[in-house]
Amino acid sequence: WRQGPLPYWTTAPSPRCADNPRTSASSAQPGVALNITFPAVTWPTRTGEVVVRDGAWPVVIFAHANHDGQCEIFEEYFGLMDHWASWGYIVVSVDGTHLNCQSGTNQNIVDRKDGMLAALQTLEQMNEDADSPFFGHVDGTRVVFAGHSRGGGAAIIGAAEVRQERAIAGIIDFQGVDVTS
Numbered sequence: 001w002r003q004g005p006l007p008y009w010t011t012a013p014s015p016r017c018a019d020n021p022r023t024s025a026s027s028a029q030p031g032v033a034l035n036i037t038f039p040a041v042t043w044p045t046r047t048g049e050v051v052v053r054d055g056a057w058p059v060v061i062f063a064h065a066n067h068d069g070q071c072e073i074f075e076e077y078f079g080l081m082d083h084w085a086s087w088g089y090i091v092v093s094v095d096g097t098h099l100n101c102q103s104g105t106n107q108n109i110v111d112r113k114d115g116m117l118a119a120l121q122t123l124e125q126m127n128e129d130a131d132s133p134f135f136g137h138v139d140g141t142r143v144v145f146a147g148h149s150r151g152g153g154a155a156i157i158g159a160a161e162v163r164q165e166r167a168i169a170g171i172i173d174f175q176g177v178d179v180t181s
Contacts, residue, residue, distance in 0.1 A: 004086030009040040009050055010078070033095035034119055035074070037081040038134070039088050052090075052133050058142035058169065060084055060091045061120050061158070063112045063151030065175075066099060077148070090138060092119040096151070109179060112154035116145060117162065142169045152176020 011034070039053040064077050074095045081091045094115040099108055120143065127138035145168065147155035152173040159168045 001083070003083065004088065006039040006053065006086050006088055007041070007043045008037055008082055008085035009044045010035055010037040010081065010085075033074075034122065035078065035081065035093040035095070036123070036134070037078070037085040037091045037093070038137070039085055039090070050133065052137045055137065056139040057088055057090045057137055058139050058144070059120070059123060060089050060144045060146050060172070061116045061123075061155075062091060062093045063116050063147040063154045063158075064093070064096055065147075065149035065151055066096070066108055066112075089144075090123070090134070092123050094119045099150075106179075109150050109153040109157065109177065112147070112151055113158040113161070116147075116154055116158040120162070141167065144168070144170045144172060146172035146174075147176065148174040150177055153179040 039055075039057060041051040041053050042049065044050045062077065062081065064073055074093070077093060081093050084091045094112070096112050096115060099111055123134065123138055124140060126132040126134040127136065127140065129135055143162070143166075145155035145159040145162075147153070153176050155171050155173055156176060156179050159171045162168055
């Protein structure tokens with residue numbers, strides 16, 4: 001769990017740090033918030049500038065767990081997103097809060113997968129948009145789907161669906177649910 005060598009930043013710094021530099025990210029799926037964490041040129045809290053580091057970076061698309069007792073856990077994963085970005089990944093975390101505190105059904109996993117696919121589509125659109133801070137910085141040939149628990153199940157079926165169209169670099173499944181039952 002050693003921090004990587006790169007400075008990083010996020011499109012959703014903590015609301016408790018209102019003066020932190022901000023960038024924006026909205027999903028191709030209406031009503032779904034994204035947090036994009038990325039390698040930065042410098043530490044924005046020191047310079048005030050939010051600039052994605054030069055290069056095309058591999059991508060991790062992440063879905064969090066379904067927590068029955070604590071509905072708002074999206075931000076609990078931000079440390080993991082920071083860690084991956086410090087090692088040179090653009091990480092798109094999908095806020096599945098609207099799916100939490102519900103029964104753990106197969107539809108719940110499919111809905112999380114749909115959010116992940118919309119996040120990938122959004123990032124690819126940003127990569128092609130000259131006005132986006134992510135323009136030309138996304139390596140769409142190196143995409144990893146990742147998730148925890150129900151998010152892990154979503155990562156498995158999301159990667160399988162996308163794999164029909166392109167190569168997927170891998171899946172990271174933290175305590176993923178069984179998607180075959």
